[in-house]
Amino acid sequence: MKTENLKTQVLAFDFGASSGRCMLGVYDGTKISIKEIHRFSNDPVIVNGTMYWDVLRLFFEIKQSLIKAKSFGKIQSIGIDTWGVDFALLDEYGNILENPVHYRDGRTAGMVEESFKKISKEEFYDITGNQFMEINTAFQLLSLKEKRSHLLERADVMLLMPDLFNYLLTGKKVTENSIASTTQLFDAKNRNWSNKVIDSLELPKKIFTEIVPSGTIIGKISEDISEELGIDMCDVVAVAGHDTQSALVSAPAMEDDFVFLSCGTWSLLGTEIDEPIINEKSEHYNITNEGGYENKASFLKNIIGLWLIQESKRQWEREGKEYSFSELEELAKKTKPFKCFIDPDDPVFVPAGNIPNRIKEYCMKTNQEVPQNEGEIVRCINESLALKYRYALEEIKDCTNKNYKTLYMLGGGIQSKLLCQMTANACDINVSAGPIEATVLGNIAIQLMARNEIKDLKEARQIIKNSQDIINYYPTNTKVWNEKYDTFKEIIETKEAVKC
Incomplete structure (x- = not known):
């Protein structure tokens, strides 16, 4: 740990699906404080x-x-985290061939099924341990090969989003471990690119760069950028580039076995383990394995999260109705509970657009009461998310054969006290909510560990726990939630059976 009163300053860049920010992290040897710069x-x-x-x-x-x-004094290093799966292709001169395509773009429709013609679903999962989702990098690249092969032919390197920004700052072309593990091209057991998957999908091997561990100092800001901006050439650290894995570093868990819920636009619920879990049961549940800091693995389920609230809010704004998130939560509190449920992960809710109308149509098709106003829709979303968290938690517990005393909720979603309490009730588990800025704090902590100013992950979590306010929620009304969970399961499983 640092000598007291000698402060270290680092910058954490955190890119989300709708906004980005730069946060100043200051470490005084005991606590980490943060300040938004931009x-x-x-x-x-x-x-x-x-x-x-x-x-x-x-x-x-x-x-x-x-x-x-610059106005805050010397910056020792910077780190960048982003969402997963998306990438840019560079030509032989290091130029970006086209802007990265958004994971919500429709180009990957049908590509999962197409991939199974080239490599069996069982072998594909056995190698990558990834949840099959159309947005994954493998299916984006397969779409390019099938529909725009000229781009792949011109490509010299593929860089995922955090690695792309690191390259633009330093000129170094490497891929960080955690972001590589989101691609469905990563061998989860050997922790490297899978030649078998790449060859089966007939993708060019040359575009895949060296994979480096989370926390690697990859270089310094280039001289050109230093001169252009009038700044020092500080270190650039490849933090856990996937924002979920940076957030997980912040989980204030002192026990070895715990479950976490990173709650934002996406919800990611899982547990931290030493080695990937890849077997018939995890394949059946479609659970993913991601690489984390200190060679840990995250065994987790991707669930559509607050996207449903965010996109509903945008739709109401298009209709001339302006609500804050807190106002929507208050409207939800005043409505009848358990009126209707949706499966948050139904494909109908993935594209941008009129989510409230799709929720109404979903409820009609599943013979439920149809929500009539904003409060009822928000309550439907929150209750459905809480019940889907339980659904995923039961799958995780079934695969690990472990029970967990506490669910650590992390990220911006914990600002919804309603969702936190509903999660505790639905899952019948104590919820420890915090920190809100989990991703930023994890990003900063990894930089400090890369500089040997924090010893290891355990110490980092203790420092973050001491630096932040944590709120605990305890389950109530569990008998009613258990009854409603049976109804929820029947709705989503019946609809899934009809689709099949």
Whole structure:
């Protein structure tokens, strides 16, 4: 641990699906404090029917952040985390061939099934241990090969989003472990690219770069950028580039066996383990294994999260109804409980658009009461999310053969006290909620560990726990929630059977 009163300052860049920010992290040897330096929107752009990320605008915002950070004194390092699966292709000169395509773009429709013609589903899962989702990198690349092969032919390197930003800052082309593990091209057991999967999908091997562990110092900001912005050439650390794995570093768990719920646009519920769990049961449940810090593995389920609330709010704004998230929560509290349920992961809820109308249609098709107003829709979403968390938790427990005393909820979603309490009730488990800024704090902690200023993951979690307020929620009314869980399961499993 650092000598007291000698402070270290680092920058954490955290990119989400709708916004990004640069946070200053200050470590005094005992606690980590954070301050927002710059926040900016992350707006996808649709061109000729394709949804892109505006990557050059995002890099401009990184530069603006670095300029603003000058007023805070010496910065020792920076780290960048983002969402998973998306990427850019670079040509032989290091130029971006086209803007990265958004994972919500429709280009991957049917690609999962197409991949099973090239490699069996069983072998595919046995190698990668990844939950099959159309958004995964493997299926994006397969779509390119099938429909736009000229781009792959011109490509020299593929860089996932955090690695792309690291490259633009340093000129170094490497892939960080946690973000690689989101691609469904990663051998989860051997922790490297899978030649078998890459060959089976007939993808060019040359585009895949060296994989480095989370917490690797990959280089310094380039001289060109240093001169352009008038800043020092500080270190760039490949933190856990997938935001979920940076967030997990912040879980204030002192026990070895625990479950976590990273709650934001996506919800990711799982447990931290030493080795991947890949077997018939985990394949049946479609549970994913991701690489984490200190060579840990995260055994988790991806669940559509607060996207449903966020996109509903956007729809109501388009209709001229302006609500804050807290106002929507208050409306939900005043409505009748357990009126109707949805499966948050039904494919109908993935694309952007009129989510409230789709929820009404879902309830009609499943012979339930139809929510009539904003409060009823928000309550339906929250109750359904809480019950889906229980559904996933039961799958996790069945695979690990372990019981857990506490569920650690992390991230912006914990600002919804209603959702936190519903999660405790639905899962019949104590919920420890915090920190809100889990991803940023994990990003900062990894940088400090890379600098040997924090010894290891256990010490990092203790420091973060001491630095943040944690709120506990305890289960209530569990008998009613157990009854409603049976109803919820019947609705989503019957609908799934009809689809099959």
